[in-house]
Amino acid sequence: MNHVHDVEQLRADVARMTSEPGEVTPPSPSKTMRMAWRDLVRGWGQHELWLQLGWQDIKQRYRRSTLGPLWITIATGVMSLALGLLYSMLFQIDVAVFLPHVTVGFIVWGFISGCIKDGSTVFIENEGLIKQLPSALSVHVYRLVWRQLLFLAHNMIIWALLVLIFRIHLGWNALWALPGLFLLVLNGVWVTMLFGIIATRFRDVAPLLEALVQLLFYVTPIVWTTQTLKAQGGEVEQRAMLAEINPLYHYLEIVRAPLIGHEVAAYHWWIVLACTAVGLVVTLFAMKQMRFRVPYWV
Known part of the structure; x- marks a missing residue:
């Protein structure tokens, strides 16, 4: 429990201040990688709690609404349809090809941006539960x-409709979307945990992340494609290659490509795996x- 770790930390600090010169004081049990990992394991073990709370969040958000959570689907579908039709005409790309690209991109981007933006305030919004509920962070x-x-x-649901309307051939390749x-x-x-801790300590981080996510949306190939830019050649092709520096592009591809009938290049997987490993290590350290x-910062 958090308050137990706090007591242990206080005791360790007192022992460190009162120790004789040259005396070795054992490190605080709370400030170890083992305790950080244990928090993640304990939290996973309390799955009945967070599963119920997460579902309750959905119900609370759309309480007294006739369509309920379907408003999520409607909003995403309308936005995808509008931008898909607009940019398909601007780039002169077949709607049957471009609309699934945009729609699945929006769906995956919604998850990514939600974890970043909502993750920055996850502990601040749960101040009462953190201080009163004896659970893992x-x-x-x-x-x-x-x-x-x-x-x-x-x-x-929108993706399923597009598959039926445009008769997208998926095959077994679509199963790669599951590991993605x-x-x-x-x-x-790890993104939610890391940004949640940092933004709880430094309150200016949350609005900064919100602005950064908006910027990343435009530089990530969601309403445009790298193939279209590469086909133009010259400097435009070089700029398209720069888009691959953006790691979010690779996160999109490992899920989006199988769902629209495309193969995923191996380098997308390696980049995502490398980013995942680095992110987990940094988060455990944080x-x-x-x-x-x-609990003191919220």
């Missing part, structure tokens, strides 16, 4: 990622250093 992270996954599941989705969720956990201070 990661419970609130799992709750948010679960909620974003429910949003994504609702939006997949798993990696997306795994990254959602949890090790600052996790036990979150």
Whole structure:
């Protein structure tokens, strides 16, 4: 429990201040990688709690609404249809090809942006529960990622309609979207935890992330494609290659490409796996250093 870790930290600090010169004081049990990892494991073990809280968030948001969570699907569908038709005419791309690209891109982007933006305020918004509920800090992270996954599941109805309307041939290749989705969720956990801790300590981070996400939307191939730019050649082709520096492009591709009948190049997987490993290590280090201070910061 968080308050137990806080007491242990206080005792360690007192022992360190009162120790004789040259005396070795054991490190605080709260500030170890083992305790950081244990928080994630304990939070996962309390799955009944965060599953129920995440579902309750959906019900609360659309309480007294006739269509309920279907408004999520309608809003995403209308936006995808409008931008898909507009940019398909501007880029002179077949709607049957471009609209699924835009729509699935929007669906996946909704999950990514939700984890970043909502993740920055996840602990601030759960101040009461953090101070009163004896649970792992990661419970609130799992709750948010679960909620974003429910949003994504609702939006997949649009993808199913597009498959039927445009008769997209999927085959067994579509199954690659499952490990891609798993990696997306795994990254959602560390992104939410990391930004949640940092933004709780530094309150200016949340609005900064919101502006950054808006910028990343335009530089990520969602309403445009790298293939279209590369086909123009010259400097435009070089700029298209620069778009691949954006790691979010690779996260999109490992899920989007299989769902629209395309193959995923191997380098997308390697980049995502590398980013996942680095992100998890950085997050564990941040949890090790600052996790036990979150109840004081909220």
